[in-house]
Amino acid sequence: MSVDFEFKDKYNVYDLISIVKVLRVPGGCPWDREQTHESIKKNFIEETYEVIEAINKQSPDMLKEELGDVLLQVALHAEMEREKGSFDFDDIANDIVQKLIIRHPHVFGETVAKTGEEALSSWDSAKAKSKGTKSQSESMLSVPRELPALMRAQKIQHKAAKVGFDWDDIDGAFYKLDEEINELKSALANGESAEIEDEFGDVLFSCVNISRFLKLDSEEALTGATDKFLERFTVVEKLANENGIDMKNSSIQELDALWDEAKKIKKCE
Numbered sequence: 001m002s003v004d005f006e007f008k009d010k011y012n013v014y015d016l017i018s019i020v021k022v023l024r025v026p027g028g029c030p031w032d033r034e035q036t037h038e039s040i041k042k043n044f045i046e047e048t049y050e051v052i053e054a055i056n057k058q059s060p061d062m063l064k065e066e067l068g069d070v071l072l073q074v075a076l077h078a079e080m081e082r083e084k085g086s087f088d089f090d091d092i093a094n095d096i097v098q099k100l101i102i103r104h105p106h107v108f109g110e111t112v113a114k115t116g117e118e119a120l121s122s123w124d125s126a127k128a129k130s131k132g133t134k135s136q137s138e139s140m141l142s143v144p145r146e147l148p149a150l151m152r153a154q155k156i157q158h159k160a161a162k163v164g165f166d167w168d169d170i171d172g173a174f175y176k177l178d179e180e181i182n183e184l185k186s187a188l189a190n191g192e193s194a195e196i197e198d199e200f201g202d203v204l205f206s207c208v209n210i211s212r213f214l215k216l217d218s219e220e221a222l223t224g225a226t227d228k229f230l231e232r233f234t235v236v237e238k239l240a241n242e243n244g245i246d247m248k249n250s251s252i253q254e255l256d257a258l259w260d261e262a263k264k265i266k267k268c269e
Contacts, residue, residue, distance in 0.1 A: 003022050003027070003028065004022065005018060005019055005022050006018075013071075013089075016071065016072070016075050017075055017078075017079070017089050020032075020072070020075045020076055020079045021079060024079055024080075024083070032076075035076065035080075036080065037077060037080060040073070040076065040077075043073060044070075044073045044077075047066065047069040047070045047072075047073055048070060050066045050069065051063065051066040051067060051069075051070055053066070054066045074089075074092070075089060078092055099130075102126055102130055103123050103126040103127055103130070104119075104122070104123070104126075105122055105126050106118070106119055106122045136159060136160070136162065136163045139159050140156050140159045140160065143155045143156055143159070148219060149204075150204075150208055150218040150219045150222060151218070151219050153204070153205050153208040153218070154208050154211065154212055154217070154218050154219075157208065157209055157212055158212065161212075167209075167213075169213070170210065170213040170214070173206065173209045173210045173213050174210065176206050176209065177203070177206040177207065177209075177210060180199065180202040180203045180205075180206045181203055183199045183202065184196070184199040184200055184202070184203055186199075187199040187200075231266060232259065232262045232263060232266055233262075235261075235262035235265055235266060236255070236258045236259055236261075236262045239258050239261060239262065240258060245258070
């Protein structure tokens with residue numbers, strides 16, 4: 001079976017748009033033709049995280065490949081809408097260019113921004129004006145609920161702080177965390193699962209608030225803590241095997257002793 005596609009030594013973005021069209025038409029790829037926005041939305045998330053992995057690994061080759069996978073997702077979603085007569089890839093490019101012009105009045109207008117912070121403030125003001133946002137609540141509601149929970153919490157807290165709804169210093173944030181922990185303990189004593197979940201969420205939200213005062217990214221901090229746990233657990237498991245210890249049948253005291261030893265080993269590396 002032949003397809004209407006020109007083979008080249010070097011391709012560009014328009015060739016990507018063209019091949020996606022070929023894949024979606026009758027006679028193309030049955031799988032690609034069956035896909036909808038809903039069926040591949042998780043693929044978009046996965047590909048985005050793989051871009052982050054490439055950045056963390058500082059691998060240009062991997063980054064180039066993963067950015068291509070993200071661009072494919074954009075091309076697929078654009079093609080689905082082109083088929084409906086809604087918009088196409090060029091419309092997407094047009095809209096984002098117009099948005100960049102509008103939101104950079106310090107570059108394309110009369111506004112002055114000499115620092116990154118001033119530029120961000122200029123962007124926020126232009127964004128609020130273009131979207132007709134009149135209150136901070138509207139701005140906070142615009143943060144997608146689909147974001148990772150820690151990231152969403154930090155963004156919303158940051159927006160609340162912009163209008164003065166914030167503790168004077170980190171001591172207030174720690175006080176609130178202690179309060180929420182006590183409320184969680186009370187919920188546990190009551191044994192109501194819905195109340196326990198609610199109070200546990202408040203504890204996490206308070207922890208995110210502390211990370212904001214420390215100027216830390218809560219997502220990155222938790223990722224690092226998880227990495228650290230995994231590294232130490234790997235050593236614990238190795239020590240248990242070397243000493244003939246059955247972890248499943250060991251007491252928490254025995255396992256905690258192995259954990260302390262693993263911590264010492266990792267610190268010496």
